[in-house]
Structure formats: C-alpha cells, structure tokens
Amino acid sequence: MNILILGSGGREHAFAWKIKQSPRCDSLYVAPGNAGTDKIATNLPIDVLDFQAIKKVVVAYDINLVLVGPEVPLVEGICDFFKKDPQLNKVMIVGPEARAAQLEGSKEFAKDFMVRHRIPTAAYQSFSSLQLDSACRFLETLQPPYVLKADGLAAGKGVLILDNREEAIAELKHILTEGKFGNAGNKVVIEEFLKGIELSCFVLTDGKNYKILPTAKDYKRIGEGDTGLNTGGMGAISPVPFATSGFLKKVENRIVIPTIEGLKKENIPFVGFIFIGLMKVDDNPFVIEYNVRMGDPETEVVIPRVKSDWVALLEATSLGKLNEIVLEIDVRSAATVVMVSGGYPEAYKKGEIILGLDKVHQSLVFHAGTKEVNGEVLTDGGRVLAVTSFGDDYKESLEKSYNSIENISFKNLYYRKDLGLDLQERM
Ligand code: AMP
Numbered sequence: 186m187n188i189l190i191l192g193s194g195g196r197e198h199a200f201a202w203k204i205k206q207s208p209r210c211d212s213l214y215v216a217p218g219n220a221g222t223d224k225i226a227t228n229l230p231i232d233v234l235d236f237q238a239i240k241k242v243v244v245a246y247d248i249n250l251v252l253v254g255p256e257v258p259l260v261e262g263i264c265d266f267f268k269k270d271p272q273l274n275k276v277m278i279v280g281p282e283a284r285a286a287q288l289e290g291s292k293e294f295a296k297d298f299m300v301r302h303r304i305p306t307a308a309y310q311s312f313s314s315l316q317l318d319s320a321c322r323f324l325e326t327l328q329p330p331y332v333l334k335a336d337g338l339a340a341g342k343g344v345l346i347l348d349n350r351e352e353a354i355a356e357l358k359h360i361l362t363e364g365k366f367g368n369a370g371n372k373v374v375i376e377e378f379l380k381g382i383e384l385s386c387f388v389l390t391d392g393k394n395y396k397i398l399p400t401a402k403d404y405k406r407i408g409e410g411d412t413g414l415n416t417g418g419m420g421a422i423s424p425v426p427f428a429t430s431g432f433l434k435k436v437e438n439r440i441v442i443p444t445i446e447g448l449k450k451e452n453i454p455f456v457g458f459i460f461i462g463l464m465k466v467d468d469n470p471f472v473i474e475y476n477v478r479m480g481d482p483e484t485e486v487v488i489p490r491v492k493s494d495w496v497a498l499l500e501a502t503s504l505g506k507l508n509e510i511v512l513e514i515d516v517r518s519a520a521t522v523v524m525v526s527g528g529y530p531e532a533y534k535k536g537e538i539i540l541g542l543d544k545v546h547q548s549l550v551f552h553a554g555t556k557e558v559n560g561e562v563l564t565d566g567g568r569v570l571a572v573t574s575f576g577d578d579y580k581e582s583l584e585k586s587y588n589s590i591e592n593i594s595f596k597n598l599y600y601r602k603d604l605g606l607d608l609q610e611r612m
C-alpha cells in the first residue's frame with residue numbers, strides 16, 4: 186500500500202525507517218519531512234495544517250494509509266476532515282478525531298475526564314480569566330511548589346512550576362489576563378505538585394482493543410543535571426529500568442484500561458496513540474498528562490524496539506482489529522541522544538553544515554531538523570539529530586550513542602552528556 190506520514194521531526198524519520206522495512210509498504214511519502222526522510226521516502230513540501238493540499242496528494246498518489254505525527258493537525262481536526270470527505274473517507278488514517286484529541290488539546294478536558302473515570306492524577310481546579318480572584322484564593326490553599334498549566338496547546342511551554350506564591354500569583358495574572366500563552370491561556374489548571382520520577386507509557390488503540398508499547402523516559406531540560414529551560418526532549422531511553430512489571434500492571438489496571446473504557450463509555454472513538462505522561466510517586470502511578478500522538482524523542486527508542494510489522498499494526502488499528510496482532514518487542518535496551526543547535530530552546534542559527542554522518546556505523550541517526558541543499562546536509566531546526574543505539578542495558582546503549590556522536594560535527598552543536606546518570610544514583 187501507499188503510505189503518507191505527516192510531520193518533519195525525528196519521530197517521523199523513525200516511523201519512516203520502520204515502515205520502509207515492511208513488505209506491505211509500496212510507496213512512502215513524508216510531508217514535509219527532512220533530509221533523513223528524503224533518503225528513504227519521497228518528501229512532499231506541504232504544511233501539516235494545509236488539509237486541502239494534503240487531500241490533493243492523497244488523491245494524486247493513491248495513498249491508502251496516513252500516519253499523523255504531531256498533535257496540532259489532530260487537534261485541528263484532520264481526521265474529521267478525512268472522514269467527512271467522500272474522496273478521503275476510505276483512506277485509513279491513524280490518529281484521533283478532534284473531540285478525542287481534546288485529551289491533549291485541553292488540560293481541563295483531560296483532568297475532568299480523569300476524575301470522571303477515577304484515574305489517578307494530581308488534585309486540581311481550573312479557572313477562566315473572569316475567575317482570577319478565586320484562582321488566587323485556591324493557590325493560597327496549596328503548598329509550594331505551585332503548578333500552573335495553560336489549558337490549550339502551548340508547544341510544550343504551557344506549564345509553570347513556581348516555588349513562591351507571589352510569583353505564582355503574578356504568573357497567573359500574566360496568563361489569564363495578559364495573554365502570556367495567547368488563547369491557550371484563556372483557562373488555567375492549577376494543580377497539586379507530585380513528587381516522584383517521570384516516565385511515559387504509550388498505548389496504541391483501535392477504540393476497542395489496545396496494545397501497550399515499550400515504556401520510555403525522556404530528558405526534557407536543556408541543561409545537565411536536569412536544569413534550565415524545558416525543551417522538546419534531549420534524549421530518551423527504553424525500557425525504563427525502574428518500571429517493574431508490578432508497577433506496569435498498576436499502570437495498565439488503574440490508568441490504561443479505565444482510559445480506554447472511559448473513552449468508550451463517553452462515545453469518543455479513539456484510534457491512534459495515547460501517550461501517557463506518568464509520575465511514579467512511591468510505587469504508584471499518577472497521570473501528569475495525556476498526549477494523542479507518539480513522543481519525540483521517545484519514538485526514536487520505542488520504534489526500534491518494536492519487532493512486529495509496523496504497517497500491519499497501523500492497518501489493524503485503523504480497521505479495529507488490533508486484537509488479531511501479536512506485538513513483539515526486542516528485549517534489548519535502546520537509548521537516543523539528541524544533538525541540538527547551540528542556543529536552543531531559545532534563538533539559534535540554522536544552515537550549518539553537518540559532517541560525519543557517513544562515519545556512524547553502530548547507531549541509527551534519525552534526522553530531526555535537517556535539510557539537504559546541493560548534496561550537503563544542513564541544520565534546519567533546534568533539535569537536529571537523534572542518535573539511537575541498542576545495548577544490553579541503558580548504560581551500554583547510551584555509551585554507544587555517545588561514541589557515535591564523536592564522529593558528527595556542526596558549528597555550535599550541543600548535547601547533554603549526563604543522560605542516565607540520574608538512574609545510576611537511584612539504582
Ligand atoms: P506537561 O506539559 O503537563 O507534561 O508538564 C510539563 C512538565 O511539568 C512535566 O513533564 C513534569 O515534569 C512537570 N509537571 C507537570 N505537572 C506536574 C505536577 N502536578 N507535579 C509535578 N510536576 C509536574
């Protein structure tokens with residue numbers, strides 16, 4: 186079949202790399218893609234929010250299956266657009282409809298959903314701009330640190346954690362009345378701070394059946410020792426060494442099953458990925474957030490560990506036959522280290538020449554922000570490459586990625602050299 190992947194990051198390159206290995210894949214397209222996807226698929230210069238342009242290529246190239254990478258087209262209703270269009274409604278599309286994508290698109294919706302289905306999460310209340318006074322009063326009932334979340338999509342920047350109440354009140358005003366996060370901040374969720382360690386669980390569901398994919402842990406902060414600004418993710422490992430089988434059973438029983446059942450009960454058809462951000466508090470899982478897509482860079486460690494045919498999985502998901510698939514997972518560990526442009530997540534330069542990609546032999550190099558110009562691969566984003574390796578454990582896989590990185594260079598490159606050290610301290 187002919188397949189189209191929407192997106193342009195390391196996640197989409199990892200999807201393309203895996204899909205390309207399937208005998209079920211005839212032609213593979215990525216829109217807009219990057220220099221990495223260009224080597225294994227046909228890139229199409231289309232914005233993921235330009236639904237009419239996407240329709241044109243789906244019809245022109247006789248696409249049978251579309252895999253949506255990022256959240257914004259999902260929240261904006263790309264799946265609804267396909268379902269309503271007579272020329273597109275036979276095309277299999279893996280991703281939730283807009284209503285279901287609210288699990289990521291609105292923190293308030295997600296929290297209310299969790300409460301309705303008794304899914305463990307931090308205590309919270311949500312407030313609109315007309316309720317600033319009640320929001321401040323609610324803050325006074327909480328102990329620091331204070332967690333403030335813009336309700337809508339804010340490109341991963343909408344969560345503030347503050348130690349001081351005055352500062353929290355000032356930020357609350359910035360968000361609710363001064364538009365700090367634009368429309369995403371029309372409402373704010375204020376919640377209890379959960380102290381623990383984070384990990385992510387990925388579920389693929391056809392709305393009735395589900396498969397739990399390997400767990401992963403990502404490193405969100407730019408600086409070593411988990412300091413500095415939040416990023417999209419500076420690296421990831423899979424599996425998560427502290428996620429024991431007993432803990433994962435709790436995740437399945439207390440969170441995954443009630444989430445799938447809750448969606449069913451509320452008649453919200455969900456076809457696609459549910460990425461559950463978890464906090465392990467003592468030995469109990471709490472949901473920090475839902476996303477309605479795979480994570481990036483988590484995909485760059487989860488996908489390489491999936492041994493089953495990815496196209497068969499996607500097809501079964503879209504046809505409601507996920508129960509017919511056996512999910513096979515590689516027992517080895519995988520780790521990825523993200524190489525970024527100096528300055529990221531703030532201002533950074535693009536267009537630097539990347540050298541040494543051909544010298545990497547023991548790792549997979551997934552491109553994130555790259556483009557090819559006249560035969561040269563150039564940096565084209567904050568996150569540039571994700572270097573993934575396998576090992577017997579996370580330490581060995583990280584070591585291989587760090588060795589591979591030694592071969593790659595571009596001006597002002599930066600990566601965190603401390604991934605995994607936090608786990609050694611815990612073990
Ligand atoms: P989110 O965008 O909801 O994933 O939040 C971003 C980050 O903020 C998370 O990855 C956590 O590190 C942190 N965070 C969010 N909510 C809480 C909470 N209730 N308690 C502690 N940390 C949190």
Ligand code: GLY
Nearest residue numbers: 417418480481482
């Ligand atoms: N790495 C976090 C995310 O994809 O949201």
